[in-house]
Amino acid sequence: MTNAAVPRYLALIPAAGVGARMAAGSPKQYLPIGGKPMLRHTLDAFLSSPRIAHTYVVVSADDPFIDSIVPGQGVTVLRCGGATRMESIRNGLRALHGSVALNDWVLVHDAARPGLDAELIERLVVETGEHPVGGLLALPVVDTVKRAVAGEVATVSRDGLWLAQTPQMFRYQLLCRALDAATDPSAITDDASAVEALGLAPRLVEGHPRNLKVTLPADIRIAELYLAAFSQHTDNGQNR
Ligand SMILES: Nc1ccn([C@@H]2O[C@H](COP(=O)(O)OP(=O)(O)OP(=O)(O)O)[C@@H](O)[C@H]2O)c(=O)n1
Numbered sequence: 001m002t003n004a005a006v007p008r009y010l011a012l013i014p015a016a017g018v019g020a021r022m023a024a025g026s027p028k029q030y031l032p033i034g035g036k037p038m039l040r041h042t043l044d045a046f047l048s049s050p051r052i053a054h055t056y057v058v059v060s061a062d063d064p065f066i067d068s069i070v071p072g073q074g075v076t077v078l079r080c081g082g083a084t085r086m087e088s089i090r091n092g093l094r095a096l097h098g099s100v101a102l103n104d105w106v107l108v109h110d111a112a113r114p115g116l117d118a119e120l121i122e123r124l125v126v127e128t129g130e131h132p133v134g135g136l137l138a139l140p141v142v143d144t145v146k147r148a149v150a151g152e153v154a155t156v157s158r159d160g161l162w163l164a165q166t167p168q169m170f171r172y173q174l175l176c177r178a179l180d181a182a183t184d185p186s187a188i189t190d191d192a193s194a195v196e197a198l199g200l201a202p203r204l205v206e207g208h209p210r211n212l213k214v215t216l217p218a219d220i221r222i223a224e225l226y227l228a229a230f231s232q233h234t235d236n237g238q239n240r
């Protein structure tokens with residue numbers, strides 16, 4: 001594998017989860033949001049971005065849903081989901097070995113975050129720029145933070161605290177190195193933490209509350225309200 005003269009921006013969507021916390025009886029990434037499967041919102045966000053050269057979606061080997069929602073072009077399905085989010089991403093990256101450049105940017109984005117749009121993708125790409133490590137969307141903490149342990153409650157300073165979102169974008173080679181170096185996949189809950197474990201500091205780029213992760217049942221309606229409020233077109237089809 002080699003470096004590209006002009007690195008591409010590639011999307012990698014982990015979509016092999018079971019949605020246990022959603023307790024919907026089927027994987028949450030296929031539940032309807034605003035009349036369209038959640039994962040299709042996420043795929044459409046990347047398909048609508050002129051930056052993204054190609055989108056890869058990682059699903060479980062026996063996923064029975066993906067073929068009915070994946071669009072005809074621009075998306076490749078990788079049936080190599082793993083036991084954890086991190087393993088699904090690591091398997092997906094390994095499946096791309098030989099077909100991407102070492103310095104291609106990989107934007108890893110949760111299928112469970114349907115509120116992403118081309119504007120947030122552009123913000124991440126532009127503000128991360130040529131950062132030597134990479135970057136991720138995140139939101140600064142605005143509430144008071146409590147830690148509750150063994151019946152004790154204590155306030156934790158929120159100074160400098162951010163809530164990580166996705167996409168999280170890193171060069172293909174660095175992301176592979178970081179995930180391969182991870183000794184406990186279950187401890188790596190986002191891609192940036194694997195990179196940080198190498199002693200590197202990614203750029204934090206302000207995201208948006210609409211880019212929430214749909215995790216619990218109440219999040220479905222919240223995501224629908226955000227999507228309706230921030231849709232790309234008004235009733236007369238004009239962009240806002
Ligand atoms: N083994 C896994 C676990 C999660 N994911 C993906 O990682 C994203 C974020 O994970 P999460 O919100 O935790 O989804 P689930 O693991 O499905 O949810 P739960 O933890 O409630 O089971 C989701 O798009 C999910 O499909 C994945 O690709 N492979």
Ligand SMILES: C[C@](O)(CO)[C@H](O)COP(=O)(O)O
Nearest residue numbers: 085110164165166189190213
């Ligand atoms: C990657 C992530 O969305 C960043 O906040 C989050 O860590 C995913 O956690 P999950 O438990 O896999 O949903």
